[in-house]
Every structure is written in C-alpha cells, then in structure tokens.
Amino acid sequence: MTADFDRLLKEIRSCRLCAGKLNHEPRPVLRASATARLCIASQAPGTRVHASGKPFTDPSGDRLRDWLGTDKDSFYDETRIAIIPMGFCFPGLDDNGGDRPPRKECAPHWRDRVFAQLPNLKLTLLVGSYAQAWHLKGKLKPTMTETVKAWRDYAPDFIPLPHPSWRNNGWIKKNPWFEAELLPHLRRRVSRILKP
Numbered sequence: 519m520t521a522d523f524d525r526l527l528k529e530i531r532s533c534r535l536c537a538g539k540l541n542h543e544p545r546p547v548l549r550a551s552a553t554a555r556l557c558i559a560s561q562a563p564g565t566r567v568h569a570s571g572k573p574f575t576d577p578s579g580d581r582l583r584d585w586l587g588t589d590k591d592s593f594y595d596e597t598r599i600a601i602i603p604m605g606f607c608f609p610g611l612d613d614n615g616g617d618r619p620p621r622k623e624c625a626p627h628w629r630d631r632v633f634a635q636l637p638n639l640k641l642t643l644l645v646g647s648y649a650q651a652w653h654l655k656g657k658l659k660p661t662m663t664e665t666v667k668a669w670r671d672y673a674p675d676f677i678p679l680p681h682p683s684w685r686n687n688g689w690i691k692k693n694p695w696f697e698a699e700l701l702p703h704l705r706r707r708v709s710r711i712l713k714p
Contacts, residue, residue, distance in 0.1 A: 523552050523635040530632070535623045536607055546606035547573055552635055554600035555711050557642040558582070559649040561604055561681060562620040568608035573601045581682035582645070587705035588712070598712050600639070602632055604648045616685075620648055640711045641674070643704075646681040654678070663693065669700055677704055 533546050547563045549572075558573075566576040572594070574582055583593050593599060605620025606628070612618050629652065633639075644650045647662045653676060659665040666678045677700070680686050690696055 520552050523550075526631060526635060530606060530628055533606065533624075533628075535627060536609075536621045539621070540607065541610055542568070542608065544607045545571060547571055547608075548600075548602050548606055548632075549573060549594070549596040550600040550602060550632065550636065551596045553597045553638055554636055555598055555638050555640045556708060557600040557602055557636060557639050558645060559602055559604070559642055559653060560645040561648050562606070562617065563603060563608045564617050565608060565611075573603070577684055578682040581684070585679070585682060585701055585704060586643075586708045588708065592712060600636060602629075604629075604652060625652055641707060642676050644672075644676055644678040646679075650678045663689070666700070667693070667695065669703075677707070679704075 527548075527550060530548065531546050534544050536544050545563075545568055547567055560573070563573065564576055564578075567573055573579070574593070579593075583590065586593070588599075603620065605624040607621060607624070609618040609621050642653065644653050647665075650662065650665050651658060654665065654672065657672065659668055662678075662680065666680055669677050672678060679700075680689055680696070
C-alpha cells in the first residue's frame with residue numbers, strides 16, 4: 519500500500535489538469551502519509567504557499583496551528599498529519615484580490631483515490647465551506663456558520679472549521695462559542711490523536 523501511495527503522490531505532484539487555465543504554472547501542494555491519523559482538508563494553496571510549496575506557510579497557518587494546539591514540527595510531520603486541500607494548486611486571485619475557489623477538476627479526479635490510501639485517520643478537519651460541502655454531502659447545514667456550530671453532529675470523524683484567515687476575525691468575534699467550546703474540544707482531540 520505504501521508503494522501505491524507513493525506512486526499516487528508522485529502522480530499528483532506532477533499533475534497538470536489545470537495547466538492553461540491558470541495565470542501561472544500548476545504547483546500541486548499536499549502532505550500525506552499512509553500512517554497519518556489526522557487530516558486537514560483545506561481549501562487550496564494561496565500565493566505564499568504556491569511560492570513555498572509547503573501548506574499553511576502564512577498567517578492562516580499560524581492561526582490554524584494555534585487552534586490545534588500544535589507546534590510547527592508536529593504540524594508538518596506528515597506521518598501523523600495529512601494536509602489535503604480541495605484543490606492542490608493555487609487557483610489565482612479574483613478581482614478583489616482574494617483567492618479564487620479551488621479548481622473544480624481537482625477533487626473529483628484525486629480525492630477518493632487519496633483518501634482510500636489513508637486507513638489510519640481518526641479525525642478529518644474540514645477547513646472552510648468547500649471541504650465541508652465535499653465531505654458532508656447530505657449533512658451540510660444551510661450556512662457555514664450553522665455547519666460549524668453543529669460540530670458535535672459530525673463526531674467522531676469530522677470537525678468543521680471556518681477558514682483560519684485573518685479576514686474571519688469578525689466571524690470569530692460574532693461567534694464566541696467557537697473559542698469557548700469548539701477550540702478546547704479540538705485541542706484535546708488533536709492532542710490525543712497525535713500522541714505516539
């Protein structure tokens with residue numbers, strides 16, 4: 519299984535499904551190992567991640583690591599944490615300077631194959647509405663806020679989270695239950711899952 523997964527990851531990292539549809543060369547970014555116990559299902563790389571080739575090397579990564587209660591070494595230990603975005607390549611910027619949605623070709627082509635190679639997952643964090651829509655088909659609430667607020671309904675396999683972007687500061691202030699209830703639970707779960 520490991521050899522098969524290594525081949526799949528090599529295939530993904532050389533993927534060019536979106537070539538010609540972007541204003542830049544595709545650069546698939548993900549981290550995974552068959553031994554991973556926690557998965558971060560995120561949106562898509564941003565400009566800094568596209569440049570670095572390493573997920574969450576930006577302020578949203580700092581915030582996400584704080585939410586999880588992990589340091590960088592633990593966070594980037596792919597033998598324990600897989601980071602699988604909905605779109606592996608930076609989708610470009612929209613007219614307002616924000617990131618475009620993940621490319622639609624990526625998830626249907628790769629996602630089931632990747633998750634079939636992750637047999638040890640104990641928890642998948644659904645970061646943002648795109649990951650929530652994909653993984654919670656038929657169970658999604660009408661809004662992202664309602665979905666995250668209903669996090670207990672998706673236990674023990676999933677915890678939905680808002681995107682950790684600093685653009686969501688207002689959302690966090692309007693939803694104090696997130697920091698008071700969800701984050702302490704999340705940190706306890708992550709700590710238990712990542713223990714050797």
